[in-house]
Structures are given as structure tokens and as C-alpha cells.
Amino acid sequence: MSTVKSKKLQVGTDATSSNNFTIYQPATPDGTLRIGVGNAENPTEVGQFNANGYKPQQPVAFRAFLGSNQAVSVGVFTKMTFNTEEFDTNSNYDHSTNYRFTPTVAGYYQVDLKAQWVNNGQGLIMVHKNGASYAWGNYPVNGYGSMASALIYMNGSTDYIEGFVYFAANNTVNSNPATTYFNSILIAQA
Amino acid sequence: MTLYEKITTLYTELTDADFAPDTGTIMLQNDSDGRGDYIKEWNHPTLAQPTQEQLDGVQ
Numbered sequence: 001m002s003t004v005k006s007k008k009l010q011v012g013t014d015a016t017s018s019n020n021f022t023i024y025q026p027a028t029p030d031g032t033l034r035i036g037v038g039n040a041e042n043p044t045e046v047g048q049f050n051a052n053g054y055k056p057q058q059p060v061a062f063r064a065f066l067g068s069n070q071a072v073s074v075g076v077f078t079k080m081t082f083n084t085e086e087f088d089t090n091s092n093y094d095h096s097t098n099y100r101f102t103p104t105v106a107g108y109y110q111v112d113l114k115a116q117w118v119n120n121g122q123g124l125i126m127v128h129k130n131g132a133s134y135a136w137g138n139y140p141v142n143g144y145g146s147m148a149s150a151l152i153y154m155n156g157s158t159d160y161i162e163g164f165v166y167f168a169a170n171n172t173v174n175s176n177p178a179t180t181y182f183n184s185i186l187i188a189q190a
Numbered sequence: 191m192t193l194y195e196k197i198t199t200l201y202t203e204l205t206d207a208d209f210a211p212d213t214g215t216i217m218l219q220n221d222s223d224g225r226g227d228y229i230k231e232w233n234h235p236t237l238a239q240p241t242q243e244q245l246d247g248v249q
Contacts, residue, residue: 073192073193073194073220073227074192074194075209076192076193076218076220077217077218077219078220078222079223080222081222098223099222124211136211164219
């Protein structure tokens with residue numbers, strides 16, 4: 001029985017490189033085995049194993065909240081300015097200009113948008129996808145908040161989501177990060 | 191004076207329901223980009239969308 005030792009092993013010899021795979025040790029060994037798509041000369045990494053088994057890639061996820069209370073005009077759908085990030089693993093959330101999440105990995109995302117008002121009153125929140133309303137929160141006549149939750153497909157390039165709020169009477173969104181937040185996580189690539 | 195207030199001053203027959211998310215035919219929006227409130231949709235069955243001149247004339 002012979003032993004083969006190599007830093008790279010290409011699986012497949014198709015003329016189209018994307019039909020082949022390569023398993024390899026990184027240039028600077030770090031205890032991981034990498035799997036890539038493509039020929040051995042230039043594989044694109046798609047997964048890793050380490051001593052504990054398969055090492056999942058860091059999930060695409062973000063969570064953001066308001067840095068201060070947000071006043072909103074009556075009768076106007078207003079984008080919520082979630083300008084403070086708790087985490088943004090893939091740098092896909094814009095917390096300074098457009099306050100939108102534009103993931104660069106295509107797939108299905110769980111999205112949660114929640115807001116609490118300062119005063120009792122009628123209002124609701126909405127998740128907008130690509131500029132149009134996609135998921136509404138509850139819209140009670142009297143209450144202190146609203147929450148929307150949705151599973152949304154994002155194409156990984158142009159699709160984006162934003163959070164909007166609407167008040168039927170004068171009110172303000174409370175910035176408490178425990179009660180007003182916008183978050184999303186990739187559930188499955190597609 | 192907000193855009194909502196200007197419109198409801200011009201058209202006193204409008205009510206909150208005309209702007210409401212579930213029943214309204216008029217949608218005002220603010221993208222929080224510094225440009226302020228604007229009319230995103232106007233589908234009222236009898237009232238015409240006010241011109242900028244009309245809105246500017248409301249005191």
C-alpha cells in the first residue's frame with residue numbers, strides 16, 4: 001500500500017473548471033482542510049474542515065438599532081434610521097447613509113423588524129424590499145409598538161431591505177435597543 | 191408645516207383614513223435622506239394631486 005502526500009488534490013478533469021473541485025491545505029497551514037470549486041491552480045473556497053469536523057462559514061447576519069429616538073411626521077411612511085450596529089458579519093448593512101441591508105450572498109433570510117413608540121397610539125412598521133412594502137407589522141388602534149417578521153429571498157446583488165414606520169398621530173420611535181431593532185440572518189443559500 | 195398638514199389644509203375633506211396604510215389612497219413617504227416628505231402615490235378617486243405651487247402656497 002502506498003501513501004500519497006500532497007498539498008492539493010483536484011477532483012475532476014472537466015474542461016470547464018467550475019465542474020471540478022479541489023481539496024487543499026491553505027498556503028499558510030492553519031489546521032484546516034479547504035474545499036474549493038475549480039482546478040487546483042485557482043480554486044474558490046466553498047468550505048472548510050478542521051479537527052472538529054465541518055467548520056461552517058460565518059453566517060451572514062446583522063443587528064442594528066437607533067442611536068436616539070426618531071421623531072416621525074403624522075401620516076408619512078418614514079424610513080427608520082437604524083444607525084448603530086451591534087454586529088454586521090459580512091459588512092452588508094449600511095448604517096450611515098441608506099439604512100439598508102444588501103446582502104452579497106443569495107438566499108433566504110429571516111428578517112425581524114420591531115419598534116416601540118414613546119406614546120400610546122396607532123402605528124405600524126413595514127419591511128420594504130427594493131423600495132416596496134413587503135411585510136407589515138401589527139397595526140393596533142392603541143398600542144406602544146409593532147413587529148414584523150418575514151422570510152425573504154435576496155438575490156445577493158441588488159436586492160435590499162429597509163425598515164419603515166407609520167404613525168396615525170403624533171409619536172416618536174423609542175431608541176431602546178431591546179425594543180426597537182432591525183436584524184436579519186441568512187437561513188439558506190440559494 | 192408638514193406635507194401632511196399642507197395637503198389636509200388644501201383638501202379639508204380628507205381624513206386620516208385617506209392616508210392610512212390599509213385603507214388609504216394617498217401615500218406620503220420620507221426616505222430619511224434629507225429630502226423630506228414627498229408624495230409617493232396619489233390614487234384618490236376624486237381629488238387631484240396638488241401641484242408643488244399649490245403646496246408652496248399653503249400657509
